[in-house]
Amino acid sequence: MTATDTLLPEGAKDGVRRIDVDLLVVGAGPAGLYAAYYAGFRGLRTAIVDSLPEAGGQVTALYPEKMVYDVAGFPGIKGRDLVAGLVEQAARFGPVYVLGERAEHLTDEAGRRPRAGDRLVVTTDKGTRISTGAVVITGGIGTFTPRPLPGGAEWEGRGLTYVVKELSAHAGQDVVIVGGGDSAVDWALALDGLAASVTLVHRRKHFRAHAASVADMERGSTVLVTDAQVDSLEGNDRLHTVHVKGKDGAVTPYKAQSVIAALGFTADIGPLETWGIDIVDRKIMVDTAMRTSVPGVYSAGDITEYPGKVRLIAVGFGEAATAVNNAATYLDPDQPLFPGHSSDDPAGIGATAPA
Amino acid sequence: MPYVIGAECIDTTDMSCVEECPVDCIYEGDRKLYINPKECIDCGACEPVCPVEAIAQDRRVSDDNEPHVADNRRFFVEVLPGRDAPLGSPGGASKVGKIGVDTELVAEQP
Secondary structure (H helix, E strand, O other), X not given: OOOOOOOOOEEOOOOOEEEEOOEEEEOOOHHHHHHHHHHHHOOOOEEXXXXXXXXXXXXXXXXXXXXXXXXXXXXXXXXXXXXXHHHHHHHOOOOEEEEOOOEEEEEEOOOOOOOOOOXXXXXXXXXXXXXXXXXXXXXXXXXXXXXXOOOOHHHEOOOEEOOOOOHHHHOOOEEEEEOOOHHHHHHHHHHOOOOOEEEEXXXXXOOOOOHHHHHHHHHOOOXXXXXXXXXXXXXXXXEEEEEXXXXXXXXXXXXXXXXXXXXXXXXXXXXXXXXXXXXXXXXXXXXXXXXXXXOOEEEOOOOEEOOOOOOOXXXXXXXXXXXXXXXXXXXXXOOOOOOXXXXXXXXXXXXXXXX | OOEEEOHHHOOOXXXXXXXXXXXXXXXXXXXXXXXXXXXXXXXXXXXXXXXXXXXXEHHHOOHHHHHHHHHHXXXXXXXXXXXXXXXXXXXXXXXXXXXXXXXXXXXXXO
């Protein structure tokens, strides 16, 4: 086995996406991305699953523009740049990304509670079936779901969306974006000129988004409606009007075939609680080898708990390396725990891996 | 290093912070809101949205608000008036709703 023979997802006859790997990383935040790098370095075929559509976990979802000052080797680095670097570092070994899918169940291949030595199967909310030898859970604060637009439930799929997957889906439409963070402003900028009109509704005067992006937006043709919130949505089969209520209580209708609610995320440990692993106060208990209470399942990063735990990205990186190297010996007891020094290229992949 | 809500929140309870918190760790007392230090993930999303600038990281609170660092914790670890157990870590303010009482420090404010 070499590190470059990573299996690509196979489209099975029954329509179920099947992925077969040595190690599955659950959570594509900093600790998970680094775990994917390390697993590749150990020559393990690796997949990484995350409920968010992009890698980076809470860094990407909550503070992509924040400067981080406590990552070793970086006197200061912007959140999104750190994530980009981690993705690039892991990319050398071609991990399979399963993004926008939430890991739901952990079983053995027969659908039962796994025992030591069993192949593990993790299935996602989209039905993808990932068969793996070991799992490293780097779930951070849990799975993110977009904060719902009040009164919006019945309009999902009929004009209301929470994530812009393809800009072209909104081409020529009157679009109302709700929110004041980076996502809201970035989408307003991206759709300006492509959509028939863009109106941004934000309940405050100030935007949390990056100042330069806000300035760009203000120079563009986006209509800004601040100190206001969506009162109700109206339409027939599809949405046609968004009623926006100002601070003074006055309600103004805006023509819209599309509403994009970018109200941030809420996080919940969710399905992990059903995996049979020891969880206390929404944290996974691990030992010094980052083992959870289920054989073959390891954990690292913010989601772990043990005496003396410090929740920092820097610590998560170390835990990810510990978890993956211990998982490597679980998968093959003949393998040494210590991976060798990366500068010595012990896995023998430096020469063949793409630069 | 959780964030802390200071005295400016008393009788304001604007709730903007509650909408921003990704882990739903801001709980509603009677006259004030409280951040659960065990549930706060230190992301800082609440700080800029507070209209009365009541929120700061625990290490950066104003001298006047220093007592509120311990008081935010007290709201969760001590038994509040009319309750028979501490709130602890319910894992989300929306699960428990408005608590409706305050800590002694807050209740005593004129």
